Amino acid sequence: MKLYIKNMVCPRCIMAVENILNHLNISPLDIRLGEVVLKEDINKEQTSVLRKELDRLGFELLDNNQQQLIEKIKAIVIKQVHYTDEQNLNISNILVSELHRDYSYLSKLFSTTEGITIEHFVILQKIERVKELLTYDQQTLSEIADELSYSSVAHLSAQFKKVTGLTPTQFKQQGIDLRRGLEEI
Structure with a gap:
């Protein structure tokens, strides 16, 4: 099961989310910026408690597919700019490669939702x-x-x-x- 979490923007955010999951006895397989892969599905009650705990620390559990895609775009850009040594790569190519979507679709969705372009x-x-x-x-x-x-x-x-x-x-x-x-x- 994959969960998408808004406002995970740094390694400390990953640690904070991991602590919440451990506290709730939810086992993650992988935690990345904006994304958590769980070993097994969680029920509605666990989801509700997780949502409250995440909100308490300024995170947001995302349900909407388009919002999840926006957060993936943001996470990729943040990782590329702040945490990757190789800065000379083309962001549009990276987004297309990692998200398997046409860049014009990603760009339009991002601009419509966020009010700024991916480039900005x-x-x-x-x-x-x-x-x-x-x-x-x-x-x-x-x-x-x-x-x-x-x-x-x-x-x-x-x-x-x-x-x-x-x-x-x-x-x-x-x-x-x-x-x-x-x-x-």
Whole structure:
């Protein structure tokens, strides 16, 4: 049985969901961003309790197939931008490959449901990753641009300013409180 869970955006989210499942004596085979595979089906009562526990921590158990697909798209983008070393891959090709759906369908569904394009969602995720890396203060802006496959520092800086209203330097001077949680994007 597969469950789809909204707002699972990081390894800690996976651990939190795993803890809930263990607490409820529900055995997962696999837990990934936005998705849990169970060893066996759960009944309506278990589903209801699980839903309440997930809600308590800011997650949401998804029933709608289209919403599940939207969450899969988000999870793939988040994984690609935040947790994969190889940034130079084409997101549309990755989505088509992993979801076995036509990109135009995925794009239209995402835009209609979320109010932004997949491409804009990718940009927002990349800017949050830039904010994170700037906060760590361990890489130069040039290194960050390379890591996130920007064509140049100027392109990164222009996109950063367009999204945040600040240059990367201004952001760095103002501090960490300007970052957003991935589930808020």
